[in-house]
Amino acid sequence: MHRRIFAPGALAAASLLLAIPASAASYTPGTPGIGDPYYPNYGNGGYDVSHYDLRLRYQPATDELDGTATILARTTQDLSRFDLDFLLDVSEVRVNGVKAAFAESGEHELEVTPKTPLAKGTAITVVVRYSGVPSTKTAYGFSTWHRTPDGAVAADEPEAAWWWYPSNDHPLDKATYDVSVAVPDGTQAISNGTLQSTSSKLGWTRYTWRQNKPQATYLTTLAVGRLDITTSTSEGGVPVVNAYSKDLGDNDGAARAGVERTGEIVDWLSGYLGPYPFGSAGGYVPNTTTGYALETQTRVYYSPRQFANGSNTSVVVHELAHQWYGDSVSLKGWKDIWINEGFARYAQWLWSEHEGEGTAQELADYVYASHPADDAFWTVAPGDPGPDNQFDIAVYDRGALAVQALRNEIGDDAFFAVLKGWPQEHAYANASVADFQRYAERVSGKPLAALFDTWLFQPVKPASAAAVAEAA
């Protein structure tokens, strides 16, 4: 028999292997991608992560980040080697305490070869020691690490993790997190979940954050800067932690006026989407010049630019709706982005109605009418937009139009049951557009293939707004 079967941890497998002889050939490298057709190299094959423990230090003056990632995972095949997605400089990797060989490969892969191959189903602890200046790293010619005058921000979609922690970078592999970051005294570090502790020593203050619900890698965020942190509790009992750069200037009032309504909006959304899925909520507004917002789990990232024209509760509604649609229920593949963006946009329409600013139906009619048939808008299929159009306006607006069409097709009772039932059906897990269609068919009792095809998949303007107009 093969000596490998007597490796530590493989004893349980030994008797099985004696009965069914295994050959060394069954141990193969994990694939460099998890199998998403939009992004073939994102994520990795061969293992499944359950927890990331990131213990880091960040110096804003020089953009130096260093520390240790401890990753708890389980192998899903007989594994001779596996990849992590990462860009910084690695000094040591250990697998179950034993130093492993490692090498950079591809655009963003770290290949790890454990000293002893790993049988399928083995629990592994991977320790990666690293350091680097994230702003000097690019992959495919771009960077999503954003320096600010007083720190930095990691928040982007679909790529954000490579610049600050090694991971299995795909929403299919969600995990819990402890993110602990030491920053110079007078500076704060924000991440997801609950602030477990702060401690100061030798001029550094360490912030330790915990996310104890499964979280996708791109929804894990880090912000360092001179930040004002506020805490409160919503009427419905959800703890809220927000943070604002101390240098928001003219946008400061509007940013706070929008983001401080997080608790109220979480409670209002719960009425449509069901119980808030996480142990805390909140957002942060760093001193960045980027334009987008992102639904980073429990701690939404907002650009100050979102508040240039006032408090903008609509963007707060959008990002908080994602906590159910996108964060708790994650997409299976990046082609499923409609479930995230179509429904987050639709929540904005419901909020508009709530604020007395036009009903969802009026907004749907407006979107339908404002894009003539020859508008490129209709060539983007929200149900499978392609990697280049993932965040095209059509995924949002045509996507929300599809939601309104569904509502008109199945009626309000079934529609609102679907809206609230879906986040329960797949809580903390993953689902696809096809899963959504099946779910809506089950709840409504209606076949919906034609409706989904027309509104989500055909690259043309639906010939009539019938589904929209009928109920109008």
Ligand code: ARG
């Ligand atoms: N999911 C984000 C939103 O709430 C979109 C982020 C787009 N990413 C970007 N780098 N622009 O709309």
Ligand code: ZN
């Ligand atoms: Zn969105």
